[in-house]
Amino acid sequence: MPLSDMKPCFSDNAVKVLEKRYLHKNDEGVVDETPSQLLWRVANFVAEAEEAWGNDPKTIAAEFYDMMARLLFLPNSPTLMNAGTKLGQLSACFVLPVGDSMEEIFDTLKATALVHKSGGGTGFNFSRIRPSGDRVRSTSGVASGPVSFMELFNDATEVVKQGGMRRGANMGILEVSHPNVIDFIKAKTTRGRLTNFNISVAMTDEFMKAVKENADWELRNPRSGEVTSTVRAAEVFDLLVDSAWASGDPGLVFLDRINEGNPTPHVGRIDSTNPCGEQPLLPYESCNLGSVNLVRFLNSEGNFDWEKLGKVIDLAVRFLDDVIDKNHYPLPIIGEKTRQNRKVGLGIM
Numbered sequence: 001m002p003l004s005d006m007k008p009c010f011s012d013n014a015v016k017v018l019e020k021r022y023l024h025k026n027d028e029g030v031v032d033e034t035p036s037q038l039l040w041r042v043a044n045f046v047a048e049a050e051e052a053w054g055n056d057p058k059t060i061a062a063e064f065y066d067m068m069a070r071l072l073f074l075p076n077s078p079t080l081m082n083a084g085t086k087l088g089q090l091s092a093c094f095v096l097p098v099g100d101s102m103e104e105i106f107d108t109l110k111a112t113a114l115v116h117k118s119g120g121g122t123g124f125n126f127s128r129i130r131p132s133g134d135r136v137r138s139t140s141g142v143a144s145g146p147v148s149f150m151e152l153f154n155d156a157t158e159v160v161k162q163g164g165m166r167r168g169a170n171m172g173i174l175e176v177s178h179p180n181v182i183d184f185i186k187a188k189t190t191r192g193r194l195t196n197f198n199i200s201v202a203m204t205d206e207f208m209k210a211v212k213e214n215a216d217w218e219l220r221n222p223r224s225g226e227v228t229s230t231v232r233a234a235e236v237f238d239l240l241v242d243s244a245w246a247s248g249d250p251g252l253v254f255l256d257r258i259n260e261g262n263p264t265p266h267v268g269r270i271d272s273t274n275p276c277g278e279q280p281l282l283p284y285e286s287c288n289l290g291s292v293n294l295v296r297f298l299n300s301e302g303n304f305d306w307e308k309l310g311k312v313i314d315l316a317v318r319f320l321d322d323v324i325d326k327n328h329y330p331l332p333i334i335g336e337k338t339r340q341n342r343k344v345g346l347g348i349m
Contacts, residue, residue, distance in 0.1 A: 008035045008069045022080050038080065039068045045084035049322035064319055072296050073316045074349075076289040078119035079323060088328030089118035090288055091338070093274030093345070097283035098149075100128050100223060105149055109156055114330040116160045116168035120286065121275040123171035126150060127202065130223040131179035145180045147187055150194060157196040168196055169275035173253055175202040176236070179219045179228040185240050188249040198275055200251040201240060211237045251277065264341055279345050284337040288323045290316055291349040313346065320344035 010018065015035060024033040024041070033041070040061075047061035067073045074080070076092035083090055094115050096108050112122050130136075132145030150172050157168035172194070174184040185201060188194050210217050210233035217233035220226065244250060258270050258280045270280045279287050292312060297305045324342050329335035 006066050006069045008039060009071045010035050022077070024085070036069070039065050041084040042075070042080060043068065045088075046079070046090075046319055046322045046326055049325040052325070060318075063315060067312060067315055067319075070296065071293050072312045073290055073292050073319070075319065075323070079288060079290075081119055082328075083326075087118055088326075089120065089330060090323045090327045091120055091286040091329075092289050093123070093279050093281065093287040094120045094330075094334065095123040095272045095274065095281035095283055095285055098124050098126050098128060100130055105129070109153060111331055112153060112168075112170075113156055113160050116157060118330055120330070121169040121171075123173070123272040123274050123281065124153070125173040125175070125202065125271040127173070127175040127178050127271070128222055131221060131228065132183075134221060134223060145183070146174060146178070147180060147183050150187070150197065150199075154194050154196045170197045171273055171275045171277060172197045172199045173202050173272050174199075175255075176204060176207045177218065177220050179221060181219065181236065182231075182239065185236070185243050185250055188247040189243050197249075198251065198277065199249045200253040200273075200277065202255045202271070203252050205256050207233060210234075253277065267340065278347070279343070281343065282337060282341070284331070284333045285341060285343060286327075286329065286334050286338045287343045287345050288320055288327070289345040289347065290320050291347050292316060293349050316346055317344065320346060 018035055018038065019031050023031045023035070023038055026032045043061040043064035044057070047057040047064055050057045050060045075090075078092055079090040082088055096111050096115070098105060098108050108124070115122050126146035126149065129146040129149060130143045132143060132148070134143040136143055153170060153172075157170060160168060174181055178184070181201065184199065188197075188199060207217060209215075214232070214234050216230045217236060218227045219229050219231060221228050240250060240252075253273060255271060259265065262270050262280075264282075268282045270282055272283075273280045274287065279289075281287060292309070297309050297312075299305055321342065321344060324338060324344070327335070327338070329338065
C-alpha cells in the first residue's frame with residue numbers, strides 16, 4: 001500500500017500528454033491508469049533494487065514517489081513508460097558499434113530496431129565503413145559508403161516508432177579523416193534527408209591545428225589506412241560552417257577531449273554519443289537520464305533552497321542507479337556493459 005497520499009502536481013496540459021503517451025493502456029487501447037498510479041508503478045519497480053542492499057523497498061518507493069509527485073525530479077520517458085511493465089526497458093540513451101562488413105552493419109540495424117522499439121535512442125560512429133567506390137573483395141563490386149548506410153538506418157527508424165509513442169532518434173558521427181567526410185558534411189543540406197539523425201563530425205586536435213595553420217589534411221581509407229586524397233583543412237571547416245548555418249547540421253564532437261575524461265579507458269575508447277550529444281558512451285553502453293526541476297526549489301519569498309536541492313540530488317542519483325539494476329536491456333551485452341560502468345545522467349529543467 002502507498003505510504004504517501006501526495007497527489008501529483010501535474011497541470012491539465014500535462015495530464016493530456018500523460019494520457020496520450022505515458023499512462024498504461026489496456027488491450028483495447030483505453031487508458032486504465034491514473035497519473036498517481038503511474039508514479040507508484042515507477043517508484044515501486046525501481047525501489048525493488050534496494051532489497052539487495054538490505055533496505056526496505058516500500059520506504060524508498062515512498063520517497064521516490066513523493067519526489068516525482070512534487071515534480072522535484074522526473075526520469076526519462078522510457079522509465080515512465082516501461083517501469084513495471086512486460087517491456088521493462090528504462091534507458092533513453094544507447095551507443096551501438098558499426099562494423100565494415102554487411103553482417104556487422106545489419107546486426108547493428110537489428111539491434112537499433114530493438115532499442116527504438118523499447119523507447120531508446122541510438123548513437124553511431126560510421127567511420128569504420130569503407131568509402132564509396134572502394135573495392136569489395138567478396139563480391140568484386142564497389143562499396144556505397146557510410147552515408148548510404150545511414151539512409152538505411154534512417155528509413156528503419158522511420159518505420160519503427162519508439163515504444164509506439166514517439167519517433168526514434170539517432171546520432172551519426174563520421175571522423176574528419178574519412179574520405180566521404182565532404183558528402184557527410186553536406187548530407188542534411190538537402191531538405192528531407194536523414195530526418196531521424198543528428199549528425200556530427202568527429203574532430204581531432206591534429207585537424208584543428210591544421211585549420212589554424214591553413215595546412216593540408218589527408219583523408220584516409222579506414223579499411224586500408226591508405227591516403228585517398230588531400231584537402232585544405234580550412235576549406236573543410238568552412239564547408240562545415242556553411243552546412244551548419246544552412247541546416248543546423250553537422251555539429252562538432254571532439255573525441256580527443258572526450259577520451260581525456262573517459263573514466264574507464266581500459267574498457268574501451270569512446271567514439272560516439274547519444275542522439276542529443278550530452279552523453280558520451282562506449283560501444284553497447286546505455287544510460288538512463290533524469291531531470292531536477294529548479295523552479296520547485298524556490299520558496300514563497302523567492303529564495304532558493306540549496307539544502308533541499310542537495311537532498312533531492314542524492315535521492316535522484318540513487319533512483320537512477322537503482323534503474324541500472326532493474327532495467328530489462330534489449331541485448332545481454334548492453335546490460336553487461338552498462339552494469340560495468342553504471343553511467344547515469346542527471347540534468348536540470
